[in-house]
Amino acid sequence: MKTFKLSSLKIIDNEDADMLEQPIPLLDGLIINREDNNSRWVVEAYLDKSQYDFFHNLRKNSAEVLIQAKITKESNRPATFITAIVDMNLIGEQINVIFMGTIVDHRKEIVEKKLKTLIEQGYQGEELLDKFKEQI
Template sequence: MKTFKLKKLEILESVEEDIIQHEIPLLDGLVINREDDLNRWVIEAYLDHTYQTFFEGLQENKDQIMIQVKITKESNAPATFITSIIGINLIGEHINVLFMGTIVDRQKGIIKDMLQELVEEGYQGESLINKFKELI
């Protein structure tokens, strides 16, 4: 297992056609790559207790929660996870929220979308390869 410092947490909520980002102020947190067969990660966010009702509502109403986190440094690119809340614990005046989920490989998604678009534009064979190389 590998453990990283959680620097930023956003809950991504789909409302009709829009995605609303809820930035959650952290007191502390960890991101743990379990390195198991299912590629699961555990994200622990240590927060002010005023967020308890918000997260309990998410836990009750949503099977899967998309979150975006920054790991180790604020300057790092965000990582996106599809998660479930596996625990909410009151710790004095604070809470910790435990998520378990899998990371979304955004690079693969971007490349897949780009290739799909090129194929739809009629590129194929050598011209597809050349145009793809040009774009990346």
């Protein structure tokens, strides 16, 4: 397992086509790459108690929670995770919210999108391969 500091967290509302991002004010947090067979990650966010109702309702109403997290430094690119809230705990005047899920590999999505576009443009066989190599 590898553990990293969680430097920022956003909840992504993917119910609408708008994909609204809601920044979450963190007190602290960790991201753990479990390195298990399912490629699961654990994200623990330590938050002010005022966030309790929001996350309680989110947990109750959503099987999947899409999040964006910046790992280690605020200047890093955000990683996107498809998660579920697996636990919440009151800790004095704070709470922790524990998410478990998998990271979304945007590079793979980009490659698949380029390939699909070329196929839709009518490329196939060796011509498809050559055109694809030009674009990546």
